[in-house]
Amino acid sequence: MRPDQWHKNYPFAKGRHQSPIEINNKEVHYDSSLLPWFASYDPGAAKTILNNGKTCRVVFDDSFDRSVLRGGPLPGVYRLRQLHFHWGSSDDHGSEHVVNGVRYAGELHLLHWNPKYSNYLDAKRRTDGIAVLAIFLQVGETPKAEMKRILEEINAIKTKGKNAPFPNFDPSILFPKSHDYWTYHGSVTTPPCEECVTWIILREPIIVSSDQMAKLRSLSKNAENEPDHPLVDNWRPTQPRYFRMISYPER
């Protein structure tokens, strides 16, 4: 279903706190109360990599505070549940958030939930339930070697429903040098679009190669025995910001 039709079945999609949004330098605010953020991830928590027909996702053991994100705008620790990507049909677009008019080739999301709620689904019903750490993918000549591990597995999960073991992986190896970020309150970017997400968006992109983006585009939306439809353009267009502040900490 087209994103501008989602609201017919999912009323949240027409809310006042939807994601993604445009981030423009003239509209962001310095907030001296914002802290640095920290990720403490256990590589042993990594379990599986899968193609769910919408994206490539790596899932982690979130049965206790094993891999957590803390600090920044967050009131406490949030448990890492999964990471996934959004990308385009060519290198000139694919990210969900847009920075000063710039669309990146893709966007990596690390999705965490607030363990003060009994489980992930309950957390999705709460305004402080989810935290997504977003990292832009920029195409360049010197790709980040650590992306290779994920892209090497793509061949094993070509079609919807396929998955493969993905042990011993610490996603913080994918982080850029700078931890500078913007933060705002928004939503999950796919239906039901619940407005439960504290976004932490890193200012510095990670560099991937055009071949690595092509690898992501070699995934298929369909299951093995169905006609082939490339899995591309799994990003939601930017939504109205309305009266939301985008903040950033001391730099």
Ligand SMILES: Clc1ccc(Cc2nnn[n-]2)cc1
């Ligand atoms: Cl696996 C997955 C989970 C959520 C979304 C949508 C999303 N919401 N916030 N960030 N991504 C896309 C794919």
Ligand SMILES: [Zn+2]
């Ligand atoms: Zn996402």
